[in-house]
Amino acid sequence: MTLLKDRDFEIDDGILLRDIEIEMLVTAWYPHVFFKLSFGIQDKIPSVLGRIPNFDNDKNLLSKTGRNNLRKHLAFYGEMLDFKLMRYVPYRILRPFFVEETSLLRKKVDQKIVELAAEHFQKRRPLFRFDDTRKCIFLHPDWIAYLQQHQTIIEGWTLWHWADYMQRRNPSIPAVTRKLFPPNKRESLNAQRKFWDTVIDIDRTNIRCIYTGKKLDCGYALDHFLPWKFVVHNQLWNLIPAYPQANSSKSDRFPSEIYIDHLAATHCAALSIARDSFSNNKWKKEVGPYITDLHIDKSEDTLDFEKLRFAYRRTLEPLMSIAEQQGFHCGWTYG
Numbered sequence: 001m002t003l004l005k006d007r008d009f010e011i012d013d014g015i016l017l018r019d020i021e022i023e024m025l026v027t028a029w030y031p032h033v034f035f036k037l038s039f040g041i042q043d044k045i046p047s048v049l050g051r052i053p054n055f056d057n058d059k060n061l062l063s064k065t066g067r068n069n070l071r072k073h074l075a076f077y078g079e080m081l082d083f084k085l086m087r088y089v090p091y092r093i094l095r096p097f098f099v100e101e102t103s104l105l106r107k108k109v110d111q112k113i114v115e116l117a118a119e120h121f122q123k124r125r126p127l128f129r130f131d132d133t134r135k136c137i138f139l140h141p142d143w144i145a146y147l148q149q150h151q152t153i154i155e156g157w158t159l160w161h162w163a164d165y166m167q168r169r170n171p172s173i174p175a176v177t178r179k180l181f182p183p184n185k186r187e188s189l190n191a192q193r194k195f196w197d198t199v200i201d202i203d204r205t206n207i208r209c210i211y212t213g214k215k216l217d218c219g220y221a222l223d224h225f226l227p228w229k230f231v232v233h234n235q236l237w238n239l240i241p242a243y244p245q246a247n248s249s250k251s252d253r254f255p256s257e258i259y260i261d262h263l264a265a266t267h268c269a270a271l272s273i274a275r276d277s278f279s280n281n282k283w284k285k286e287v288g289p290y291i292t293d294l295h296i297d298k299s300e301d302t303l304d305f306e307k308l309r310f311a312y313r314r315t316l317e318p319l320m321s322i323a324e325q326q327g328f329h330c331g332w333t334y335g
Contacts, residue, residue, distance in 0.1 A: 001147065001151060001154065001155055001158070002023055003015055003019060003020065003023060004144070004147060004148070004151075005151070009144055009147070009148045011138075011139060011144070014131060014136040014137060014138045015136065015137055015138075015139070016135060016136050017086040017090065017134075017135055017136065017137065018075075018078060018083075018086075018135070020086065021078065021083045021085045021086055022071055022074050022075050022078060023071075024045065024085060025045065025048065025049060025052075025074050025083070025085075026067060026070055026071055026074065027162075027181075028045045028046075028049065029049060029055070029070060029074075030179070030180070030181060031166065031179050031180050032045070032046055032049055033049060033054075033055075034179075034182075034229060035179040035229060035230075035232075036326040036327050036328065037166060037169075037170050037173065037176065037179060037326075038169050038170055038326075039166075039169060040169045044084070044085060045085070048081075048083050048084075048085065051077075051081055052073075052074065052077045053077070055069075055070055055073050066182075067182070088110075090128075090130070090137065091109070091110040091113045091114075093127060094113050094116075094117055094126050094127065094128070095109075095113055097116075097117070097120075097124060097126040097127070098112075098113060098116045098117075098120075098124075098126075101116055102116075114129075114130050114134065117129040117130065118130070121140065125140050125142055125143070126140065127139065127140060127143050128140065128143070159180075162180060163176070163177045163180060166180060172322050173322065173326070174230070174231060174232075174319065175231065175232040175233065178232040178233075179232055186228075187234055189222055189234055189239070192222060192234060192236055192239050193222055195236060195270075195274070195286060196220070196222065196239075196241045196270070197218065198273075198274070198277065199270045199273050199274065200216055200217065200218070200220070200241065201218075202273050202277060203269070203273055206269055207241065207266065207269065207270070208266075209241070209242050209243040209246060210240055210242070210259050210262035210263055210266055211242055211243065211246040211250070211255070211259065211333075211334040212242075212243045212245075212246050212334055212335075214243050216241050216242075216243070219244065220241040220242060220243070220244070221241070221242050221244040221246075221247035221248075222239055222240075222241060222242070222247075223239065223240050223241070223242040223246075223247045223250065224238055224239060225238050225239070225240050225255060225259075225263055225316075226238050226254065226316065226319060226320070226323075227251075227252045227253070227254065227328070228252075229252050229328075230254075230319070230323050230328065231319075235289045235293060236286060236289060236290075237267065237289055237290045237293060237294060240263055240266060240267075246334045249332075249334060250332055250334070252328075252329075253328070253329040253330070253332035254320055254323050254324070254328055254329065254330040254332060255331075255332050255333070256330075256331045256332060256333045257316075257317060257320065258333070260309075260312050260313055260316055260317070261309055261312075261313075263312060264305065264308045264309040264311075264312040264313075265305060265309070267290075267302075267308065267312075268302065268303065268304075268305045268308050268309075271283075271286075271287060271290075271302050271303060272303050274286055274287075275303060283299075284299060287299045287302050290302050290308075290311075293315070294308075294311040294312065294314075294315050295311060295314070295315065296308070296311050
């Protein structure tokens with residue numbers, strides 16, 4: 001559908017199967033390379049992506065230009081590598097149009113399907129036919145009109161099945177559906193930074209970087225304790241002010257479990273300050289995600305270090321174990 005939309009559904013010159021392969025790899029690149037999602041043991045796409053040198057500018061994938069650059073990167077190596085993703089797929093798609101003619105065939109089925117698609121292209125109207133080289137397909141005009149008319153419904157149906165396919169192959173991974181496509185831009189952290197600015201401004205002595213132990217001021221960096229690449233959210237309970245050099249060193253790595261207690265202690269102190277400084281409604285709004293995501297019984301429990309520490313460890317340790325199994329770099333410590 002992407003290739004059709006890019007050409008405004010004007011494809012008289014056909015569609016190269018190699019272009020379809022490239023589009024498949026572009027779709028798979030972000031969830032597989034960026035988020036390390038599994039495609040299942042039988043899917044060939046991960047092995048193909050594993051043969052292609054890294055595309056270094058991960059952040060570029062958050063823009064349309066970046067995705068086009070990825071297409072060029074994949075197309076460049078596609079000229080040298082035989083992806084073989086289209087070896088069976090086109091013929092399997094067409095076979096339902098010719099069940100009677102192919103049901104008893106055991107050999108040269110693909111060749112027969114090519115011949116039938118060409119012979120019955122006008123009357124039976126299969127989805128497409130091949131050119132003489134079998135490297136290019138020509139969609140039937142009626143199908144092009146159908147796809148254009150119903151593109152919204154078809155795209156929704158396709159996305160639902162794509163999400164279901166990936167969720168079933170990554171049952172323990174959080175936020176799978178948010179890891180299938182790159183967002184146009186990352187969400188702002190202004191509200192979260194405002195929270196920590198207020199806390200640090202009120203308590204100038206006790207809020208320290210959990211990684212370095214250094215006292216923090218307004219020049220802090222806001223760190224995703226569990227990397228954004230894994231959780232794909234900006235919930236306050238996972239954000240911690242950090243010394244900028246420590247934040248840069250940590251990058252997308254998972255920190256060692258030794259920092260969890262420090263994380264809980266800093267959040268407990270911050271929430272205590274917020275409880276005394278914010279209005280009751282604002283404080284309840286800030287503490288809501290802690291209760292929901294960390295499975296805490298009531299808001300007052302976030303002010304109890306032992307209860308908050310237990311909630312953090314109960315929630316984070318299994319996630320860190322899953323991340324390590326996925327291939328994320330785990331156990332980072334500063335220095």
